[in-house]
Amino acid sequence: MTTLYTAEHEWITTDTPASATVGITVHAQDALGDVVFVDLPAVGATFNQGDVAGVVESVKAAADLYMPVTGEIVEVNEALRADPSLANSDPLNTGWFFKVKVADAGQFAKLLDATAYDDLVKNS
Template identity: 60%
Template sequence: MALRYSREHQWIDGTDASAAIVGITTFAQDTLGDIVFVELPEPGKTFARGEVAAVVESVKTAADVFMPAAGEIVEVNEALRADPSLANTDPQDAGWFFKVRLSAPTELDELLDAAGYEAVTAEG
């Protein structure tokens, strides 16, 4: 499955059946400005879809990172914790936040595809 997007500006890559990768979108990063700190979830913790799983702080504000689909955190991006600027320079690749073992993979079907997300961001 290709990338899917939440209306809260998270992306999720569910192509790996063992663990989906989650991060913030380029749109979110552009809106936040320079990210200077990330608070990542603990591996082993489970979240329902829509729950706050992480927090980002930028020079402008702090923002919650919501779970786009329910599951258990299996890995966090320690490189991002050490260098939050990865979320600025490469939010949709090296700046990923965490990997999650999905408990309800069908929830991905309820998220936006690229065209749908682009339409949401164009609305402002």
């Protein structure tokens, strides 16, 4: 499994070359504060890389959730819908947002590795 990041603070972990899991980073949930609502995409919906695929609302603000790669939503985290605080308490594991069937694995090359993402956060 490889985890990559977007400049908009989403993470994506490849489960296989054709499927991946998406969530928000620790930095994103820290900036948002207490998450109180998530608007998850519908299973079967397709998005292009960079499209808005959902919304995260916190006590401070609302933020769009961007699609890291082009693909089809194959599963959403119903536990997160029921308990949005999972995005705060465990954003990299049980707080995942959705799983995607990846249409173009070549798009992973446009994402940030952990070092590049850490540099982005430090310099923002």
